[in-house]
Amino acid sequence: MRNITEHNITDAVIGRFENCADPRLKEVLTSLVRHLHGFVRETGLTEAEWMQGIEFLTATGHITDAKRQEFILLSDTLGVSMLTVAQNHSKPAGATEATVFGPFHVASAPCFDNGADISGGAPGAPLFVDCTIRGSDGAGVADATVDVWQCDQDGFYDVQYKDNDAHRARGVLHSDAHGRLRFRSVLPVAYPIPTDGPVGQLLVATGRHPWRPAHVHFKIQAPGFETLITHVFRAGDPYLDSDVVFGVRASLIADFVAHSAGTGPHAREIEGRYHTLAFAFVLQPG
């Protein structure tokens, strides 16, 4: 096709995929091109706006590194992540719902024994978590591999501290023979997603707040079950209805119960207030 116009270009681009050996890639790219072109046409996108888009993506790429994933943050704040998660995990009633993975998971987090303190010195009020991991038949899932990660009392994940390479308030644990898992960490708080990059600028430009309600991330893997990536949110948080990444599900909200100083659940004396969280995860067969 020699004479490309605004009217024939979409078919011209899609036609170029005719020799694509991977039918799924062809399907995905054909849909992507139709929707991208649809967006350009529907908005009458100008060349200056196109260049703003190029510069936005460039800045997003340049701020992304091994510790910061601004593209995930962008996908999260546009609801693309949660939509993808939701349509891939339409759970049967009773199974724990999934939510966004987020940009702060670390593959190399340290392993801990069941019952350990995973805080690593992260600042915050003590939190004692006591959860069960069961199949939909109610039987405990033994030896499930559970990744946990969360922010500290200042709303930061360990990877957000410059010059800190220590793992704090994250770890990998395994459920016991009855599917029970306990650990000590710190009380998470609501926090703003990083606002010093292009995604933060976009939130400001659109009049959106950058806050996420307080939560603890869990990734639970066990043979014979579908991997569950989810959060447990803290009941009463003011941002439960306006999570900047659209991750809240009502079924994932739980009480983080406050206790006065005294004998904690691990039979040790706790100075000052501490909190406890109990949660029952139900995995789907997979």
Added chain:
Amino acid sequence: MRNITEHNITDAVIGRFENCADPRLKEVLTSLVRHLHGFVRETGLTEAEWMQGIEFLTATGHITDAKRQEFILLSDTLGVSMLTVAQNHSKPAGATEATVFGPFHVASAPCFDNGADISGGAPGAPLFVDCTIRGSDGAGVADATVDVWQCDQDGFYDVQYKDNDAHRARGVLHSDAHGRLRFRSVLPVAYPIPTDGPVGQLLVATGRHPWRPAHVHFKIQAPGFETLITHVFRAGDPYLDSDVVFGVRASLIADFVAHSAGTGPHAREIEGRYHTLAFAFVLQPG
């Protein structure tokens, strides 16, 4: 909204733009979110595919620097650039058509006198360009600012050579009082766009060739006229019907006439073959 699902999330995201003070930004983002979500739903995008997308964008950002713009290359190869150009420049009959800007323009190119050799030593057979710049009334446009950039005989732009900071085969010139502009450069050839990055990998994965037909880029600015960003393509090039960035318009194809060694158009003796190109640009009032 507390309970986000795959069915209500698009409205939830768009609802977050309700306080956006810039109505055009709101319009553009609303359309973007509808189309992105439409793409995710239509394809039933999986989480693994979503992560491939995140990794693709990350790699695209990381290879982009001051000399290489992989996001523009991505936009070009998906036809997004040409669609944007085409819908913003539906020219009246007779006006020169626009095409893609491409990733190889340099803002700081050197200025040359009308008639100069802009090759800067770039390898290639001599090319003598003689063009006119007129308004739609036929009158020559005096003192138009004309950016020219092109590849050399090996298909590379100056900025693609590692450790080369010299400007070659690019420059800024001005038309004379009659709207005439002449310069010497080198004969451009068909070339593959850079294939050592994510965009090249995508072309391979989809069975597409990476070639652009031979061309010279022009950006022409003059007071009272719409800026024209275009190419002149070389007639007879085998890639005129399959330009990887969809930039060809039939009206932009011209003969690059081959001549035997002898007295060239600048009344100097040329050793070996040389080429001449004549082209008449017609600017729109703007």
